[in-house]
Amino acid sequence: MKAGKNKRIKRTLDFYRQLYDLTEPYRVLVDGSFAFAALKHRIHIKDHLAVLLGGTTHAYVTNCIINELRDMGDEMSGASLALKRYQRLNCTHPPSDKGPNSRRCITSAVSDGNPQKLFVATQDQTLITWLRKSGDVPILKLNNNVVFLEHPGKSSKAYKEMVVHLFLLHTSHQVEKGKLLPKEWEKAYLPVLSTSTGTPTKRKRKKNQNPNPLSCLKSKKKASQSVEAAKPPVAGSSREETAAPKRKRRRKAKSEATLQHTDTAAISSTETTE
Numbered sequence: 001m002k003a004g005k006n007k008r009i010k011r012t013l014d015f016y017r018q019l020y021d022l023t024e025p026y027r028v029l030v031d032g033s034f035a036f037a038a039l040k041h042r043i044h045i046k047d048h049l050a051v052l053l054g055g056t057t058h059a060y061v062t063n064c065i066i067n068e069l070r071d072m073g074d075e076m077s078g079a080s081l082a083l084k085r086y087q088r089l090n091c092t093h094p095p096s097d098k099g100p101n102s103r104r105c106i107t108s109a110v111s112d113g114n115p116q117k118l119f120v121a122t123q124d125q126t127l128i129t130w131l132r133k134s135g136d137v138p139i140l141k142l143n144n145n146v147v148f149l150e151h152p153g154k155s156s157k158a159y160k161e162m163v164v165h166l167f168l169l170h171t172s173h174q175v176e177k178g179k180l181l182p183k184e185w186e187k188a189y190l191p192v193l194s195t196s197t198g199t200p201t202k203r204k205r206k207k208n209q210n211p212n213p214l215s216c217l218k219s220k221k222k223a224s225q226s227v228e229a230a231k232p233p234v235a236g237s238s239r240e241e242t243a244a245p246k247r248k249r250r251r252k253a254k255s256e257a258t259l260q261h262t263d264t265a266a267i268s269s270t271e272t273t274e
Contacts, residue, residue, distance in 0.1 A: 009149045013053060016138045022117050025056040028140065029089060029109065031102050032069045033123035035079040041145045045082075045121070048147045049140070053119075060089040060118075064105035071100065089116075103127050110137045121147075 016022050028049055038045050049057045061083045069080035093108035107130060110118055114136040121140040122128060131137045132152075139150040 008151065009052065010054070012149050012151050013138075015152075020114065020117065020136065022138070025058050026053050026119060027058055027060060027117060028119040028121055029060050029062070029106060030083065030086065030121045031061075031065055031106060031124065031127070032072075032076060032079055032083070034121040034140070034142065035069075035083050036076060037123050037142045038147075039078050039082060041142065043142070043145065043147065045147075049121075052140075052147050052149065059086045061086040062089050062091050062102070062105050062109070064091055064100040065102040067100035068102045110134070 026049075030045060035045070038048075046057070046059055049059065066080055066083060069076040069083070089109065091105055091108070093105060096104070103124060103126065106120060106122070106127060109116065110120065110131070111134070114134075119138045119140055120127075120131060122131075123142060128139060128141070128150075131139050135152065140147060141150055
């Protein structure tokens, strides 16, 4: 088996082991189609299962599976002889007049959440489709003379649960490494948490208090305006007195040249009069 396939199978097995609490020894229920394909390719089922699952495995078979192979004739005689050496698992379904049916026997054994923690080794495509929908049962198949553990399909319940499980596992691993912790520049924006381990103290509510007496006083400007408005007008006062004073006109200062010119003109005028 290649390294890539081995890692993928190990990852799938770890998922089933952690999510569905599968522990050693692993219990594998083998049907007639899987036994016939293994005998055809000369594969020893118990040895391959032990190598694939990496632990102690016990192969099981039911009476319905043995009786169905026997009814199929001489073609399935070799598979029935091989399965007779396996441990027997009690059938959980009621007896039927239609004869033995391995498919019905296996579905009844793993229904209601797979309480017996079984792996199912089969080549029956109809049974595989039913097991994929249930999502609680690991499926073992033969492909190119190799036994492999089927990865859950994207539409199955097991795949969705596996995605959630791997996400939580990845985030917890990142937290342990410190990669998801806040950085130094981010800590300044985080609120400071109290480190006290005691019971949290209740915050006291402020009582309703009387208003500040200084805030109730009227402003001085408003008070002065109201006083002036209340004063009666003075007798004899006219509109001109109350009016604003007139602005004085500013005259420009004369320059020195003009002053000298005026002085000479005045002197000449006095000389002529004399």
